[in-house]
Amino acid sequence: MNTLTGYLRQAGTAVRFLLLATVILGLAYPLAVFGVGQLIAPYQANGSIIKDDGGAPAASALIVQATADDAGTQDPNWFHARPSAVAWDPASSSATNLGPNEPKLVDAVTANRAAVAAAEGVKEADVPADAVTASGSGLDPDISPAYARLQVARVAAAHGLGVDTVKDLVDRNTSNGMEAFLGQPSVNVTTLNLDLAAAAAGSRPQQ
C-alpha cells in the first residue's frame, strides 16, 4: 500500500516534471536556437539555399541534385554525382546498407562501372570507386576530383565550352586546405553544375 501510494506520488511528480521540461527543452530551446541562427547565420540555418539569377531558390549547396530522369538515365550535359539509394531525392535519405561481400552489391558496382565507363568513353579500370558506390546518405553532393576529371571532356563538349574553362570550374568547386586534409579533396557537384550553367549562359549565379 505504501509502495503503491509512493509510486503514484512519484508518477505525479514525473508528469509535472516532464511537462515543464518539455516547455523548456522542447519549445524554448529550439526556438532560441532558431532565433540565434536566423540572426547570425541565416544562410546556413535555412539550408544553404543558392538562388538563381531571378532570385528564386535553385538548390541547396549541401544536397545532391538529380541529373538523371526517372528511369535513371543520366543527362550527358551535366556532371553526375555518385549513385544514390534514394535516387538523389531529399524527401528521404539512406544508404544501400549492403554488406561488403554481398553479391547484390557486387552486381550493382559492376553494373555502375560499366555504365560510367560507357558514358565517359573510358576504360572500366579508370573509373574511380566513388563513381560506382552509393553514399551513406544518398544525398552526398560530393565526388572525387578523379571522377570530376573523367567527366570534364564530355561536359565541356556538351556546352561548347573549352576543356580548360570547365577544369577551372571544377577546381573552383574542389575543397582544399584543412578541409581537404582532414577529409579528402572533393568536388561539390551541385554548385559545380550551377557554375557550369552560368558559364554556359555567360553569367554567374548569385549566392
Place this chain on the structure above:
Amino acid sequence: MTFNTASFLIQVSALLLALAALHKPLGVYLARVFEGTTSTRPERLFYRLAGVDAGTEQTWSVYLRSVLAFSAVSILVVFLLQRLQGVLPGSGTLTGVDPWVAMNTAISFVTNTNWQTYVPETTVGIFVQMALLAVQNFLSAAVGIVVAVALIRGIARAKTDRLGNFWVDLARTTFRVLLPMAVVAAVVMVIGGVVQNFSPTDVINQATGTTQSIPGGPVASQEAIKILGTNGGGYFNANSAHPFENPNVFISLFQVFLLLLIPSALPYAFGRMVGDQKQGYTVAAVMGTLWLTSVSLTGWAVAAGQGTATAVAGGLGEGFEQRFGAAPSAIFAAATTLTSTGAVNVAHDSLPPLAGGVAMVNMMLGEVAPGGTGSGLYGMLILSIISVFIAGLMVGRTPEYLGKKIGPPQMKLSAMYILVTPILVLALAGITVLLPDVMTNVPASGPHQFSELLYAFTSGANNNGSAFGGITSSGPYLSTMLGIAMLLGRFLPIVLVLALAGSFARQGKIPTSAGTVPTHGPLFGALLLGVTVILTALSYFPALALGPLAEGLLQ
C-alpha cells in the same frame, strides 16, 4: 577513397588533446553541480511547479522508484503522443505512428538507445521530433548521469541511507550541464551548416530541370543534444551521414569531440567527489587506453578495406560520404560505439567486416570507453569492483573498494550487472535465428546475416542505437524483442547500481591499511583493462566467430 593515415593520426591526437584539456575544468564543474546544496530562483520555481521537495534526500529504493516512475511516465507519454500525431500541430499530413514502431521508439528514446526502427522523414513530424524525441535526448542522458552520481555518493558517504534527491539531480544535470552545453553546440553547428528552421524549401534548378523539396526542421537543436547526450537518434534517416545533420568534416570531428566530452569528464568528477583524484585518473586512463586501441583497430580494418564488393569497386566508397572520407568515418564509427551514442556518419553495414566487428566489440565491452553519459562511468566502476575482488582472491586479501567492503551482497549485484547484457544479446539473438519468418527481415547473405542480427541485439541491449541498417525491425516481433532488450538492458543495470550504491552508503569507511589492494595506478589499471577485455571475450567470442570474424577471416 583512400585512407589518409597522417590525417587519421592528427585527428585522433587532436581529439585526445582537446579532451585531456577539458576533462578537468568540466569535471570540476560537474562535481560542483552534484555537490551543490543551493538552488537558484528559477530552479526553486521549477521545483514548486513540479511538486519536488528539494530539501529531502532519498534512500536508494526511493531514488530508484523515482527513476523508474519518471521513465515509465516518459515512455507512456512518448508512445501515446506519437499515436496521436495526426491531430497534433506541426505534423503536416503525417498520421499517428504505427503502434509497434511507436512502442519501440518510446522505449528507444527513454532508454538513451535511440534505435530507429522508423524512417523519420516519412514517419514523424516537427512536433514529435521537437517536443518528444529531443526532450528525451536531454532527460535520458541526465538519468544516466544521475545514476552514476548516486553510485559515487554511495561510495563517498558513510553510515547513511541517503543518496540524494533524484528530481533535484535530474533538474540540475539537465539545466546546469546539458542545456547550456547544447545551446553552444547547436549554435556552432548552425554556423557550420546544420539547418535550424521550420519549413522545407522548394527549389527549381532551371538549368538541369531538377525540382526538389529541400527538407527543413529544428535539426541543429536536436543534433546538439543527440551527440552531447550520447543519444544518437538522427533527425533524418541517414543520421550524421545526412548533409543537414553533418555538413562537412569539421562538424563531423566536432561531433566526435562532443560525444566523448561528458563521459570523459565524469571520471574526474568521480575522483573529486570521492576525495581521491588518483582513482579518477586510473578510470580515465583505462577508458583512454581502450578508446585508443579500438580507434586504431577500426582505422586499420577500414584502411585494409576487405570485401569482394570493395575490391570490385576498386576501393572504399559504399556507405561512405565523399565529403568525409575514410579516416573521419573510421574515427566516428569507433567513437559512436564506444559511447552509447549510435549516431553514424558512415553506413556500418557496408564497413569492412572486421571494422564492423570492432564496432560490435566496442558495444559488447559494455560501452565503457568512455561510454554513455553516466552509464560509461558506472559500468567502469562495476568492473573496478570485480577487478578488486579478483585481485583480492589472487593475493588472499579482503576485497575493498575506496574504503567499502566488497562482501557477498556487493559481489552478487556486480556479477548480475555484468551478466545482464550478454544474456539479453545472446539469448534473444539465439532465439531469433531459429525463426525463419523473422529472418526474412534480415536479408543479408552468408555470415553477414548473423552479423546484422547480432549487431541489432548488441546495439539494443547496450543502449547504443546504431545498426547494420539492412535489417528491417519495424515488424511486431523484432520491435518487441528489441524493445525488451533496450528496456532490460537499461533498467536492470540501473536497479543493480542503485542497490549497490545503497549498500555502500550504509557501510562505514574502512581505513586504508597495509592489507588494502590499491585501486589506482598502472598495476590496477592494467588489471581493470584485462578484466574488461576478458569478460567480454568470454561472453561473446563464439557469437563473434559466427559473424564478423567468419566474414573477415575467410577472405
